[in-house]
Amino acid sequence: MAGTHEGRVIEFNELFKELEPFETKPQAKKILEADGANLVLLEFATGQTWKEHHSVHPVVVQVLKGAVDFTVRGDTLHLVPGKPIHLTAHLLHELTATEPSTVMVTMLTGELHPEPTVNLPATEH
Template sequence: MPGTHEGTALVFPHLPQALKPFDTKPQARKLVEADGANLVLLSFKKGQIWREHHSVHPVVVQVLSGAVDFEVKGQILQLQPGSPIHLTAYLLHEVRATEDATVMVTMLTGERHDSARINLDGVHAL
């Protein structure tokens, strides 16, 4: 199948400053629901925890700024910018911020969307 110039590219602003954690817990925001994937941004203050949970879709988790301890299958992985992790659907995991941190979760939904639903100022489409 040949490629095409039809379609959309979404360009995001600098995300580590896009969301601030709440005083008592991390903040999460679904930034976009797009063709094949949803993007969720998490913002943590040092010491905040996103307790054990799972996703119904496979996910890729990547730290954009700061650092977190990522617990999965009884192991604690120290995630920093540049070291993403892929999880299968329903796999339990927990996130603890060892520094102020911004984390991006890409939910691999496989869903079709005719146009992206965007929940963040400063995103523009090409």
């Protein structure tokens, strides 16, 4: 299959200015629904936890700023920027911020979206 120059690029500007954690829990916002994936941004204050949960899709979790303890199957992984992880669908997991943190979750949906939904300031190229 040949490549193409047709398509779109969406650039997010200044993600770190968009969310603040709530007083008692992290704040989450779906920032993009597009072909193949959804992006979710989470903002944590130190000590806040996203209680055990799962995704119906495989996900990639990456810390953009700060650090979190990521607990899965009884193991705790310390995630920092530059150390993303991939989880299969339905795998239970929990996150606790060890410092103020911004986390990006890429939900690998495989869905088609002819027009993406963008929920933060962004530039399309």
